[in-house]
Amino acid sequence: MELLLTYDVSTVTPEGRNRLRKVAKLCEGYGMRVQKSVFEIVCTDSELLTLLDAIKRIIADQEDSIRIYKVPKGSFRAVKTLGTAKPLPHDDALIM
Amino acid sequence: MELLLTYDVSTVTPEGRNRLRKVAKLCEGYGMRVQKSVFEIVCTDSELLTLLDAIKRIIADQEDSIRIYKVPKGSFRAVKTLGTAKPLPHDDALIM
Known part of the structure; x- marks a missing residue:
């Protein structure tokens, strides 16, 4: 799945x-x-559980804020950008 | 539409x-x-165009990065949070 x-x-x-x-x-x-x-x-799904568990052990519960949004496949490529931002090629990065 | x-x-x-x-x-x-x-x-869609136009006039093109993700309806309510973050009630806020 894809998450932000x-x-x-x-x-x-x-x-x-x-x-x-x-x-x-x-x-x-x-x-x-x-x-x-x-x-x-x-x-x-199982990697997400591992990731969440690891993050929980790092962040300061009373100070930090983490938000995780599930996004549809293809959202990273379809992102609209302004300024220095650019869509980044996940697939290519994973193949390399 | 809903955007992040x-x-x-x-x-x-x-x-x-x-x-x-x-x-x-x-x-x-x-x-x-x-x-x-x-x-x-x-x-x-038309409000987004107005918003983008206004943002372009504010940001420093060579320094700042803006990313806009289209997310499925209900994503704001379904957000997974850690730490001080909480899902925020958009509908209620709009009614008020």
């Missing part, structure tokens, strides 16, 4: 920056970091 | 913070700010 994960964390503190770095590293194992705190993820 | 708009902008500079504030104000006219730079938007 957004992570709101204060990067004013070194702790916040560290958590963002760790979550980014995790998410990059399943997809791509398309903005500083936005990740396009491709995974199975 | 994510805005990557450096908030280190006052100019960046100002652009984020302006984009947030615009987006809040069509939906809700659910994270610092993530907006759940409900709009028509």
